[in-house]
Amino acid sequence: MAEPSGPRPAVAPRPVTVAAIHAAPVWLEADATADKAVSLIAEAARAGAQAAVFPESFLPGFPAWAGLAPPIRTHEFFRAFAAASVRVDGPQVARIRQAARRHGMLVSLGISESTDVSVGCLWNSNLLIGPDGALLNHHRKLVPTYWEKLVWAPGDGAGLRVSQTALGRVGMLICGENTNPLARYALMAQGEELHFASFPAIWPTRPPGETHAYDIEEAIRVRCAAHAFEAKCFVVVASNVLDEVASRHLETLGAEAEHVLSGTPRAVSLVIGPDGRQIGQSQREEGILTVTVDLGDCVEPKQFHDVVGYYQRPDIFQLQVNRTALQPAIFSQAAPRPSPPDPDWQDVA
Template sequence: MTPSVTPRPVTVAAVHAAPVWLDADATADKAVALIAEAAAAGAQAVVFPESFMPGFPAWASLAPPIRTHDFFRAFAAASVRVDGPQVARIRQAARRHRVLVSLGISESTEVSVGCLWNSNLLIGPDGALLNHHRKLVPTYWEKLVWAPGDGAGLRVSQTEFGRVGMLICGENTNPLARYALMAQGEELHFASFPAIWPTRPPGETHAYDIEEAIRVRCAAHAFEAKCFVVVASNVLDEAAMRHLATLGPEAERVVAGTPRAVSLVIGPDGRQIGQSQREEGILLATIDLRDCVEPKQFHDVVGYYQRPDVFQLQVNRTALQAAGFGDARPRQAPPDPDWQDVA
């Protein structure tokens, strides 16, 4: 990977928005419109929240799994394939508007009707898929919905805007995952989050405040990596809240009283740049990756402030499969005069 110093400022857009709840096609339409809006405002990179398509499965925190089968079936049906038509439309929009796009999806697979991953895609301004990352470990009650990912997406992508890495929600608190990106020269980091993340009923001691957690973990990564961090979080709209409320009055109370997430941009000194985005909309910030250089004079944790003779990290970036099959083609039936091979 060649050295990267961006000779000009870059405008990034954090999309703080609600998906069209459990409707992947309509959410793809909304994402295309948001990309166009951000590009028209001057954005060169557009960052979407975690599991933006088709929404975030917060019901797993609100009721026992024996009561959420219908929710899971609907979520699995609305989840998308990386090579599917919804993602293709986002890739076309990225190419049309010449912008870098980071997109959170719930990913399905042809090898299982019930296996899903919490994934993030990085799409280049030419529409090419630059990186496909599956969240390494679903966090807490997310394990009831998503399978663990692999290390194939722990990559920093060289773009015309600099070296870009991305992690999903709680991964931004994983020291080894973060260091794996730092050690690839990450300059611009995309962090995606849900709208809410309930851990206790509202008002109880130690209830989780997602906005506070975002600020702590993302400022820590920016400060340690000496990079810029763009945070994009979901919004929980009325349609999603109505759907979650069908789990009962207690679920409705938890949703109403749980702190909401925030979208923001943090500089390589760990300080926030500009305002926070709490209402649905697009947050724009102009940054200069040359500002990543000076702080590394003071404290470069992958350069002179590292001791590779003492500490070593090995990262397995193998893309894992459910099974490996040795045969190149399936066994074929005898030729049929009415059958035509169109493969």
């Protein structure tokens, strides 16, 4: 039998250039860090990026002190952190949204979020900002990890969403959430193509040199490669940098804190493809890692193993996700209380 004549149907390429922002915040300075974020968005745009992914709690920094000293010694750090944390509708986020619009950039931004209902309640949050400056998604970390519970409150499922953008379908999770199978599957089940994963600069669990001490670079590679491979999507990892200013502040906690800081592995920023393999180099020094990927490459691996398609058994397994945005209190609107009778008033016949 003769071979079919003519060209085979071609899958149209879907190139996307992403920028992983591997940078240090201006230590607990919200306005200065917002200005730095605006500058980095402009720099990423000049490099040809269409999306800029910032680290976990980039604005105004990551509360590493909670893993370096007992909580009875870190009250002043928490007070400063609470004061520097930002509102989603505040001026710092507004400036970053304006920069996204000015440069036509999709921006994923990690923030420590404060609220007007409490002076001490904070969330570890991530915002997805569209190239028109619109707020596409607002996700609060579902569960603060380990010693982060001393700083942040648990989030809710309201932001456990995949956003349809001009670049593709975008989801995002924060640090340890990238190891949460149900959270990850919730995003996979929404057709995620680009996954933004944000991390801190360091994450100490034991003194350096001890058995089972946590290596954040290794953990990033394992968990993010797993998600890329299972979801058949691209994962963009953006991690914080611990600069000298932050280190000097944290070292005031004592010699042990200084020892842990100097000996704890640092995080990296990188990009992983739908085959679970890293694309290009790792970013270890402060800077911007720019990588161009083809979202069309997400298609072929789905033939082999599509965990939300033919490789799922919804007759056996079902996942229900509560997307209710939780509030501390619900106030019902009631009729006004009747006024008491005027004691001086008398009914005159």
